[in-house]
Every structure is written in C-alpha cells, then in structure tokens.
Amino acid sequence: EQVPLRLEINGKKYKLSVEPRTTLLDLLREQLHLTGTKKGCDYGQCGACTVHVDGQRVNSCLTLAVMQDGRKVTTIEGLADGDKLHPMQEAFLKHDGFQCGYCTPGQIMSAVACVREGHADSEGEIREFMSGNICRCGAYPNIVAAIQEVKN
Ligand code: FES
Numbered sequence: 001e002q003v004p005l006r007l008e009i010n011g012k013k014y015k016l017s018v019e020p021r022t023t024l025l026d027l028l029r030e031q032l033h034l035t036g037t038k039k040g041c042d043y044g045q046c047g048a049c050t051v052h053v054d055g056q057r058v059n060s061c062l063t064l065a066v067m068q069d070g071r072k073v074t075t076i077e078g079l080a081d082g083d084k085l086h087p088m089q090e091a092f093l094k095h096d097g098f099q100c101g102y103c104t105p106g107q108i109m110s111a112v113a114c115v116r117e118g119h120a121d122s123e124g125e126i127r128e129f130m131s132g133n134i135c136r137c138g139a140y141p142n143i144v145a146a147i148q149e150v151k152n
Contacts, residue, residue, distance in 0.1 A: 010078025
C-alpha cells in the first residue's frame with residue numbers, strides 16, 4: 001500500500017507516493033536517485049546518511065519518509081549554489097577532509113549544522129558535535145580544520 005507524501009527537496013517540490021515503511025534514506029536514494037546521501041550502517045550508527053530536515057540534522061536511515069510530510073529536506077546535492085560550492089565543501093577540499101570520500105556527504109551536512117548551530121567554538125566542541133559521523137579513514141583532524149576555517 002502506498003501513501004501520499006509531499007516534500008520539498010533541495011528547493012524542488014515533490015508529490016510522491018511511498019510505502020509507509022520506506023525510510024527517508026531509501027526514498028532519496030532508491031526512488032529519487034539522489035545518491036549523494038550514503039548508506040553505511042542503516043541503523044543510526046555512522047552518520048553517512050545525514051541530511052537536513054527543516055534545517056535540523058537528521059540521520060535519514062532512522063526516519064520514515066512519511067514522517068517528514070510537508071517538510072523541507074536538504075541533501076548534499078542541494079548545498080552548492082549552482083556551480084559555486086558551499087564554503088564547507090571548499091574547506092573540505094582545501095584541508096583534505098576525506099580519503100575514500102564515502103562518509104563525506106554526511107560529514108559535510110553535519111559540519112554545516114555544527115557551525116550554524118554554534119557548536120564550533122573549540123576543537124573539543126566540534127569533535128563532540130561531529131561524533132556521530134564516523135570516518136574509517138580517520139580524516140578527523142582535517143575535518144576539524146575545515147570546520148574551524150568556515151567558522152572563522
Ligand atoms: Fe544512517 Fe549509518 S546509514 S547512520
């Protein structure tokens with residue numbers, strides 16, 4: 001059984017129909033082919049699936065798509081302004097805030113929230129806020145450096 005769902009994703013309005021058990025992550029990736037948002041663990045442990053819903057950071061694997069009816073979702077695809085990268089994307093490039101890159105979309109979405117919500121005053125505060133985003137390559141020092149650059 002499918003249920004209707006209205007969402008605004010990266011500034012574009014969608015009228016969708018989804019199965020009630022579909023997660024926001026699977027909706028984005030499987031139904032809308034917005035594959036920038038990654039699936040790591042699929043149970044809230046890694047942060048690879050981080051998106052913003054109404055400006056708040058959310059693990060998209062942990063929320064059902066139908067629970068977001070009427071809300072605004074931003075994914076990594078919606079961060080740049082046309083050809084102009086978001087300052088956090090630029091900072092990740094400059095500071096090599098990644099190696100394999102798999103966790104990077106989630107890291108960047110969390111990093112944007114970190115600065116916007118005022119949790120980037122010290123390295124400790126940044127690491128605490130970012131602790132739900134796991135990087136198996138261990139790029140943490142560079143990620144912190146990128147966030148500090150954007151904050152300052
Ligand atoms: Fe959602 Fe790992 S895929 S937290």
